[in-house]
Amino acid sequence: MSTTPVILILGAGPRIGHSVATKFASKGYEVAVVSRKGSTTITGALALTADFTTPTSIPALFSTVKDHFGAAPSVIVYNAAALTPPSDKDSVLSVASESVDKDLNVNVVSAYVTAQEAVKGWETLPKEVKKTFVYTGNIANVAILPLPMFLTLGMGKAASAYWVGTADAAYKDKGYRFFYADERHEDGKFKGMALDGDAHAEFYAQLAEHDGSVPWQATFVKGKGYVQFK
Template sequence: MSTKPVALILGAGPRVGSAVANKLASSGYAVAVASRKGTDSRSKEGFFAVKIDLSQPTSVKTAFDAVKTEFGAPPSLVVYNAATFTAPPVEGSILSIPAERVASDLNVNTVSPFAAAQQAVEGWATLPKDAAKVFIYTGNVQNTKIVPVPLTVTLGVGKSAASYWLGMADNTYSAQNYRFFYADERNVDGSIKGMALDGDAHAEFYAQLATGAKDVPWHATFVKGQGYTKFPMPASK
């Protein structure tokens, strides 16, 4: 059984996922990373690399079970970093996207993280009362603003839907000191980072959120070098 707290990162990409994994390991966590490329064995970095297909929400429980078996304890920290989108086959026409692709993308962006949160809460109930219990979802500005980029419409649908249940979960589980964060890196002016996301900035901020960060709300917008930064909501038209 691991004497360290366990962290599970779902969607362990080369930028944010890798940076967060390395930061958490250096902060004293036993780290598991889950992706399609997982081998269900230790990686060269010493992480437990779990194989998972997040387009299939039923695979989430299998991954959590594997992590618990490997470390002897469930993860106290869960980071959901997976994301996907389907480009419209007819340029500029979002309604040309096949409904089955919308459903598949929604699985990755919304349903599988919901399933992961269910598994997290089930495991947290077995951990010491004083242990920090945190779920972090890598979001973007699309939960508060319609970004006029048809290419990423299914991503925006998923981010927006996920932010709703994350906010509700953070509210309803607060009495048990469980935290749920929608983490959203922004430029200094509050605009979307897009493909310019900074892995190291996420790693630093996520390490802060991992402690429970009582001074940070569930909608955790942040700026590199500044940490949590509150931005005004877009005006309604």
């Protein structure tokens, strides 16, 4: 088994995903990234393609990563997300049920299956290896965003926050940590499209160290790290 740690990033876009991949590569990790295009500019990284609307596609990604690097990933970042704006801007409930289903597959079900596969892989790694799952969240699990276009995204983030928190409590004694990472402005307000990729990369690298001071609901501010907001 390889002694070099492996990170698997699902949803490797040009901002958060790329920044996280670059950061962990600089820390000596083997890097695997998954996106719709299946491409990367990071030297030595494994680039895979997946459709996150299809949760059954997730297990094969873990098999491929383990076969390629010789070990299961110890750090998993779920950064994929989806939203469908209402067809009628004046009716928040005008999103077709088929679209809700697809978006929830991306925001909740595929993430949940990813966590299941993460745990299976962690059980094959040495006990001393730190095991970390990070879900890229937002404020929607604790606050309603009165913006119709964010409906399915908010539904998914809120639902996933529940199972992430539950998993962290259930597996913490085994040394497995699950985090719902939520970047905020310094006043605690929703960061929206102003999310900072490098800030996520720095914080996710800290989460992978398991210093014990950060709870599962990992709210953070650029340049400060974990900040608790009430």
